[in-house]
Amino acid sequence: MISTRFTEAFGIEHPVVQGGMMWVGRAELAAAVSEAGGLGIITALTQPTPGDLVREVARARRLTDKPIGVNLTILPTISPPPYEDYLRAAIDAGVTILETAGANPAPYLDLLKTHGVRVIHKCTSVRHAVKAEQIGVDAVSIDGFECAGHPGEDDIGGLVLIPATADRLSIPFIASGGIADGRGLAAALALGADGVNMGSRFLCSVEAPVDEAVKRRIVEGTERDTQLIFRTLGNTARVATNGVSREVVRILDAGGDFASVRELVAGARGRRVFEEGDLEAGIWSVGVVQGLIRDIPPxxxxxRRTVAEAEDILRRRSLAVTPV
Structure with missing residues (x-):
C-alpha cells in the first residue's frame, strides 16, 4: 500500500482522488471510489439545491462509510449560486473534506475550519498553489495543461508543473491532468506529488452517470481528440472535439465575443450529451488522457489496479537501481 502525506492527512488508503466533475460526481461514483480506498467526490453544483446536496451525501453514506469529499467550484457570475448555502449543506451532511476550485476560497475558510472541514484547493499554476497554502488550505490539487476543463492560461504540462510545485509547497498536493493508470501515479509520486486526481478516467467507469455513448467515444478517442476553446477570451477550456467545439473556435478566432457563442456552450446542452448520449448536442469536457483509456471498468x-500497477513500477525501478 502506498502511504503518503495526503493519505495520512485525509484518512484514505490510496492516494487516488476522483475529480469533482459537473453532472458526473454523484453518490454512486463517489462511493465506489471511496469504498475501494480512494477519495470519491460529490459535485455540489450538480445538485439543484443545497438540500439536494444533503440528500446526495446521505445516499453515498448508505453505500460506504469511508471518507467522501464534496467539490464546490466558485466562479464570479451575474447570478451566482448560493455558495455559502451549499457549504453549510455539506457541513450539515457531515462532510469533512471539501475540494474548492475557481475563485479564492479565503472568504469561506473560517467557516470550514470551525467545523473541522479539511480543504483541498484546485490550482493551475505554482503561484496560485503558493497563495492557497498561504491562506490556509490543507492541500492543493495542481492541474496540468493536459487536463479536461479549465487548465489556466500558462500552458504548463505536468512534467514541469508537478516538480515546480513540489519545490514551493510544504503542504501535501496531488497531481491532476493526464493521469489514467499506475504509470501516471508512479510518475507523479516520483515528481514530488503526494497522490493523483483523475477525472476523465473515472468518467469512463461503470458507475459514472453518463450515457454509454460518451464512454465509448472516450475509449475510441485519441490524445489528439480534444479542442481548446475560449483561448481568445482568456478563459481556456479543454473539451471533446466535435462539431460544436469546432464551431466555437471558428467564431472566436474570427473575432467573435462570448455572446456570439453563448448558446453553443450552454451548460444545458452539455448536460444533454451526458444524459442522452447525443455527442453533438453541446460541448463536454475530457482530457488528452483519453488516449490512454481503453476500457470501461468499475x-x-x-x-485498485492503478495502485497495484504503481507499486509494481516503483518496486521494479527500485530494484533496477544499483547502489554506487
Whole structure:
C-alpha cells in the first residue's frame, strides 16, 4: 500500500482522488471510489439545491462509510449560486473534506475550519498553489495543461508543473491532468506529488452517470481528440472535439465575443450529451488522457489496479537501481 502525506492527512488508503466533475460526481461514483480506498467526490453544483446536496451525501453514506469529499467550484457570475448555502449543506451532511476550485476560497475558510472541514484547493499554476497554502488550505490539487476543463492560461504540462510545485509547497498536493493508470501515479509520486486526481478516467467507469455513448467515444478517442476553446477570451477550456467545439473556435478566432457563442456552450446542452448520449448536442469536457483509456471498468477496479500497477513500477525501478 502506498502511504503518503495526503493519505495520512485525509484518512484514505490510496492516494487516488476522483475529480469533482459537473453532472458526473454523484453518490454512486463517489462511493465506489471511496469504498475501494480512494477519495470519491460529490459535485455540489450538480445538485439543484443545497438540500439536494444533503440528500446526495446521505445516499453515498448508505453505500460506504469511508471518507467522501464534496467539490464546490466558485466562479464570479451575474447570478451566482448560493455558495455559502451549499457549504453549510455539506457541513450539515457531515462532510469533512471539501475540494474548492475557481475563485479564492479565503472568504469561506473560517467557516470550514470551525467545523473541522479539511480543504483541498484546485490550482493551475505554482503561484496560485503558493497563495492557497498561504491562506490556509490543507492541500492543493495542481492541474496540468493536459487536463479536461479549465487548465489556466500558462500552458504548463505536468512534467514541469508537478516538480515546480513540489519545490514551493510544504503542504501535501496531488497531481491532476493526464493521469489514467499506475504509470501516471508512479510518475507523479516520483515528481514530488503526494497522490493523483483523475477525472476523465473515472468518467469512463461503470458507475459514472453518463450515457454509454460518451464512454465509448472516450475509449475510441485519441490524445489528439480534444479542442481548446475560449483561448481568445482568456478563459481556456479543454473539451471533446466535435462539431460544436469546432464551431466555437471558428467564431472566436474570427473575432467573435462570448455572446456570439453563448448558446453553443450552454451548460444545458452539455448536460444533454451526458444524459442522452447525443455527442453533438453541446460541448463536454475530457482530457488528452483519453488516449490512454481503453476500457470501461468499475470505479473500484480503477483504483485498485492503478495502485497495484504503481507499486509494481516503483518496486521494479527500485530494484533496477544499483547502489554506487
Amino acid at each position: 470505479a473500484g477496479e480503477i483504483v
